[in-house]
Amino acid sequence: MNRLEWASLDEARRRDALTRPVQVVAQRTRDQVAALLADVRERGDAALREITARFDGVELASFEVTEAEFAAAEAAVGDELKTAMREAAARIEAFHKAGMAKPYSVETAPGVVCERMIRPIARVGLYVPAGSAPLPSTALMLGVPARLAGCREVVLCTPPRKDGSADPAVLVAARLTGATRVFKLGGAQAVAALAFGSDSVPKVDKIFGPGNSYVTEAKQQVAQAGAAAIDMPAGPSEVLVIADAGANVAFVAADLLSQAEHGPDSQVLLLSDDAALLDAVETEIETQLAALPRADIARQALAASRLVRVQDLEQAFAISNAYAPEHLILALREPRAWLGQVEAAGSVFLGDYTPEALGDYCSGTNHVLPTSGAARAYSGVSVASFQNFVSVQSASREGIAAIGGCAYTLARAESLDAHANAVALRMEAA
Amino acid sequence: MNRLEWASLDEARRRDALTRPVQVVAQRTRDQVAALLADVRERGDAALREITARFDGVELASFEVTEAEFAAAEAAVGDELKTAMREAAARIEAFHKAGMAKPYSVETAPGVVCERMIRPIARVGLYVPAGSAPLPSTALMLGVPARLAGCREVVLCTPPRKDGSADPAVLVAARLTGATRVFKLGGAQAVAALAFGSDSVPKVDKIFGPGNSYVTEAKQQVAQAGAAAIDMPAGPSEVLVIADAGANVAFVAADLLSQAEHGPDSQVLLLSDDAALLDAVETEIETQLAALPRADIARQALAASRLVRVQDLEQAFAISNAYAPEHLILALREPRAWLGQVEAAGSVFLGDYTPEALGDYCSGTNHVLPTSGAARAYSGVSVASFQNFVSVQSASREGIAAIGGCAYTLARAESLDAHANAVALRMEAA
Numbered sequence: 001m002n003r004l005e006w007a008s009l010d011e012a013r014r015r016d017a018l019t020r021p022v023q024v025v026a027q028r029t030r031d032q033v034a035a036l037l038a039d040v041r042e043r044g045d046a047a048l049r050e051i052t053a054r055f056d057g058v059e060l061a062s063f064e065v066t067e068a069e070f071a072a073a074e075a076a077v078g079d080e081l082k083t084a085m086r087e088a089a090a091r092i093e094a095f096h097k098a099g100m101a102k103p104y105s106v107e108t109a110p111g112v113v114c115e116r117m118i119r120p121i122a123r124v125g126l127y128v129p130a131g132s133a134p135l136p137s138t139a140l141m142l143g144v145p146a147r148l149a150g151c152r153e154v155v156l157c158t159p160p161r162k163d164g165s166a167d168p169a170v171l172v173a174a175r176l177t178g179a180t181r182v183f184k185l186g187g188a189q190a191v192a193a194l195a196f197g198s199d200s201v202p203k204v205d206k207i208f209g210p211g212n213s214y215v216t217e218a219k220q221q222v223a224q225a226g227a228a229a230i231d232m233p234a235g236p237s238e239v240l241v242i243a244d245a246g247a248n249v250a251f252v253a254a255d256l257l258s259q260a261e262h263g264p265d266s267q268v269l270l271l272s273d274d275a276a277l278l279d280a281v282e283t284e285i286e287t288q289l290a291a292l293p294r295a296d297i298a299r300q301a302l303a304a305s306r307l308v309r310v311q312d313l314e315q316a317f318a319i320s321n322a323y324a325p326e327h328l329i330l331a332l333r334e335p336r337a338w339l340g341q342v343e344a345a346g347s348v349f350l351g352d353y354t355p356e357a358l359g360d361y362c363s364g365t366n367h368v369l370p371t372s373g374a375a376r377a378y379s380g381v382s383v384a385s386f387q388n389f390v391s392v393q394s395a396s397r398e399g400i401a402a403i404g405g406c407a408y409t410l411a412r413a414e415s416l417d418a419h420a421n422a423v424a425l426r427m428e429a430a
Numbered sequence: 431m432n433r434l435e436w437a438s439l440d441e442a443r444r445r446d447a448l449t450r451p452v453q454v455v456a457q458r459t460r461d462q463v464a465a466l467l468a469d470v471r472e473r474g475d476a477a478l479r480e481i482t483a484r485f486d487g488v489e490l491a492s493f494e495v496t497e498a499e500f501a502a503a504e505a506a507v508g509d510e511l512k513t514a515m516r517e518a519a520a521r522i523e524a525f526h527k528a529g530m531a532k533p534y535s536v537e538t539a540p541g542v543v544c545e546r547m548i549r550p551i552a553r554v555g556l557y558v559p560a561g562s563a564p565l566p567s568t569a570l571m572l573g574v575p576a577r578l579a580g581c582r583e584v585v586l587c588t589p590p591r592k593d594g595s596a597d598p599a600v601l602v603a604a605r606l607t608g609a610t611r612v613f614k615l616g617g618a619q620a621v622a623a624l625a626f627g628s629d630s631v632p633k634v635d636k637i638f639g640p641g642n643s644y645v646t647e648a649k650q651q652v653a654q655a656g657a658a659a660i661d662m663p664a665g666p667s668e669v670l671v672i673a674d675a676g677a678n679v680a681f682v683a684a685d686l687l688s689q690a691e692h693g694p695d696s697q698v699l700l701l702s703d704d705a706a707l708l709d710a711v712e713t714e715i716e717t718q719l720a721a722l723p724r725a726d727i728a729r730q731a732l733a734a735s736r737l738v739r740v741q742d743l744e745q746a747f748a749i750s751n752a753y754a755p756e757h758l759i760l761a762l763r764e765p766r767a768w769l770g771q772v773e774a775a776g777s778v779f780l781g782d783y784t785p786e787a788l789g790d791y792c793s794g795t796n797h798v799l800p801t802s803g804a805a806r807a808y809s810g811v812s813v814a815s816f817q818n819f820v821s822v823q824s825a826s827r828e829g830i831a832a833i834g835g836c837a838y839t840l841a842r843a844e845s846l847d848a849h850a851n852a853v854a855l856r857m858e859a860a
Contacts (some may be wrong), residue, residue: 084839093536098536099546108521108530108794116529119773121807133845169843175451206807229807261848293847343549350824355852361837364538365821377551377636377659379819389809391795394780407791409514411597415563417723418691422684422785
């Protein structure tokens, strides 16, 4: 782990300290993904079958999960996990529902009413990864807001296992949220199927969810081509912890490790104004690592991580705002008092008893969050991510009389005479 | 203009009828834009100066609009236009302010509080075109919500004229909305400056606004590269009108023309269940065209437009929802009764006295809207476009006791043991 003293760093080194592990998508990856997308677009199911055989090692006659498969999944998943998923879904629903936007209406001038209508995006695609480990929690994080929005068609894709089945917990989670159709498709080929549609997979308007670099690249390419919108650009997961002298060393170390175990390219930053705390956390991380099954992955991530001593907590928040972390943990004695300093972050965790894992699973907030500094201008998934906001206006004769002159003047100033004429005709008739 | 009978079209012809004029961005354009972006990124102001000399035909020592230039603009713009801009800004503010999201908080379990904080995006860039005509209205549509959001730095770019000045009306509009800095930069080079920053232009987090195909391509490329977020993908403007037998022929023709005059690639669709209305509108368009200064542009757009007879209005709404128009005009006797049928559109105009020009300028709704069918999954610009939504959670000892078990079970199911450990440590201590 890299120890840094912020005060002793010059501008270039500070920039360097906040630079994420390089996210270069090789031209080869881009080309591979482009070729795969073109193949699925052209040959549909035949291409999907071949690609799935090649990458997932299984020949599937049909991609769609059947009722019998859902029933088998229900039987395979234990009650404890089912209960946990139901509880998590209920809290995710409670938090997301309370934040839903409402339609509204304003009379902006006598006889002129402007409104905002809210419509669900008709067809959405949810991608639930199952690489090193299947992620039923992601099915909940995407499926619950999709249901709250009222999307007509919710199509979930998750990779098949070598025996041709899908992960049972993911299927149970999909059913729990009311996903309308589920397909055993993974990787860039799943994104291609959702963006273009095929004989068996319906085309969708927007694609959500995390994935590996192929999935991410495929999402970017279909969005760029206008084939489907996407939730947000995605990169490796990351956490920034701001800890004071009073922070619990074991908790902080455990939080850093729970981020580091996500993948070798995860990034972990700890900022503290107390050198002794940094020393203690460094030692504690080694101790906890010894007991972790995914220690190898975590070690790789920790190699790129940084423990930074700052002069004071104000400096820590300035650094955090410049970095714009996906997850921000405030291991502080008065975390709420500092909340006003947070300008950009995906999700914030307050105090010693709020590990990031709560937000990952079941506090109620969403875990599909902006990474790689995208939190400067993107927000995590919410119900609004599944909705369209449509503005509506209606002018009566009185209304056009009230504001027609204003529109006419502006249209003429912009040399748009047909615009001016469309207004003038009404003003004469009103 | 193309007349079509919907009932007589087969599937392929129906698809064809709803296909927008081809939006192929030539590989040459892509490469040119990529080279320009790389040049600005590397050489900064020197590159901006050269490119501006080449494309705008003016050598600028400095890009930033000075106080003296603002003062000259104030003096150059007449009172009528100033009043119209102030009135428009006031109504845009009234409508946008009423729709602003609020922070909220939910106790999702005993001792677990989840919240949503709202933060302005710190640095935003607004692009205001001034090609065939400068668009002060766009400065209002972007500047007002940026101010309502509270963005710290609002950087507006608009192309210089041949004499080195910027359009006075655009400058007055920029000042009216409180843009913090204004630069005389146009085209892809403006987007490059905003995305990467230079010695004189500050880098921003998100770029807004319409533009020609170079601007659009530049926005796509900087978003793809992660240099800055963008408001939405953009294409040529378009309108779909649904008119019944009682619609006012002159009004409908005027609305179609006011869309057609935007540019040769604008698209115009009229759907009606009444053949006589379609006939009459076709004739009326020719009459009105004769008086239009931009008739040549409008004629080109009309060549790709369609007048479609539908069997009934239900069919018209089904077609409209499939097309997802940027602007949707309901020239119907009971427009509000039909509003429930609208699934996807950028902005809707109700009845005979609500020409699209009202929304373009001053009803209060935004005119930066999704085009090219993007309305299926994107919304127009609102205050939320300038904000980040940050989730916050806080668990007390009671809270971790209440939901820790749920998180632990899910973490174990996903084989993320460090996550489980971070929870277990707190549960033991709580």
